[in-house]
Amino acid sequence: MTDKLSTLAEGFVIVPADNMDHLDQARSDIFKLTREVFKISEMNPSSGFNDFHRHIESCTPGQFNSMRVELIKRITAEVDVSKLVFDAFEETITKLLGPDILAQRGCNLVLQPPGDPNPSELHRDAPANSPYEIVVWVPLVDCYKSKSMYILDVNATNTCLELLEKNPSDWDAFEDHSRRLAHTPSVPYGSALIFFTGLLHGSEINREAETRVSLNIRYKNLFSPSGLKNQLQFFKPLKISNLAKLGASLELKEHFR
């Protein structure tokens, strides 16, 4: 595990939380808001999320989407998800990114009920995001088979992108080839799939009997290139090292010398 993490040879790694208390806190806070927005009486976060689709059976797609948007707004306003997830996986994230860390400000929550016809299509985040970012994908329920997501490792991603470059108008061939080379990892609640933003990934229509509930949050080093994202707008500082503070204070003195 340590070797896989330190080399990040495949571009992704599945790691258990370093501190479950913070992850439990995040799940509990998010479930509380989900219960309020969707009027769910179930008290247990695990069964409440897994059976989420049973509570929205009477919703039209439009109503479901409005409530989903309201939930994400409330989570963003009321729960510091990126901090809680960082605290849960701090050791791992710090090993990958170093001591000066920025976290995405907003919260990306995915609720994917069985049969939802809108999975995440095949794509990669970088470019346009920074290729020095990581995505921390955190399931709030056990995720497996089509309830999980799929991801291509570095070699497979490069192979598929080369194919697309040779046949830029044949998206179907690119997608078919990508899906054949993809991994669909089982990621239990309590672990995270952490990946390099340059990897191709996506999700299938959820064919399992339970809802997928997951978070995805981006982290990057303070000093790494920011891609097309405005760093001050999209990210917030989580950890600034003493060395960065000393360096900044020296620059300030030199600036006004």
Next chain:
Amino acid sequence: MKTFYSMIDGRLTSPQPEQHEFLQKKARKEGGEIVFYGAEEYRCFRDQPFILNKLRRTPGVTDVVFFTFEQFCYGDKLNLKLMKEIISSGYGLHFAREDLSLNSLQDIVDNLPVFLAYFYACKQKDSPSHGELLRGIL
């Protein structure tokens, strides 16, 4: 109520009405209204010579809001001098796109590592990418 001078960014492709909307939203969030607006002359946006004098000549303005922090990153150095002078002159300093407010010199000091990192990121963005550089080598 706070009264804001707003500064649009003439370098961006973002149209002025879009910038005004962001600027107004930020001014209202900080409990004020925009009463005047302006922009740096295109030929000297790196040095930003206009705004401080304009503020001093315009009575009744309490704060200044820029469309983006990037307006302080167009020169060879992050324009900390102007930030310091605006705040030392008693104005609140705000950035609409980043939803950021600086009301004291200590606010600048506290945010300095993040500001400097952003400035360096801007410079990297303006440089040729490694991909472009490598294409010439490989």
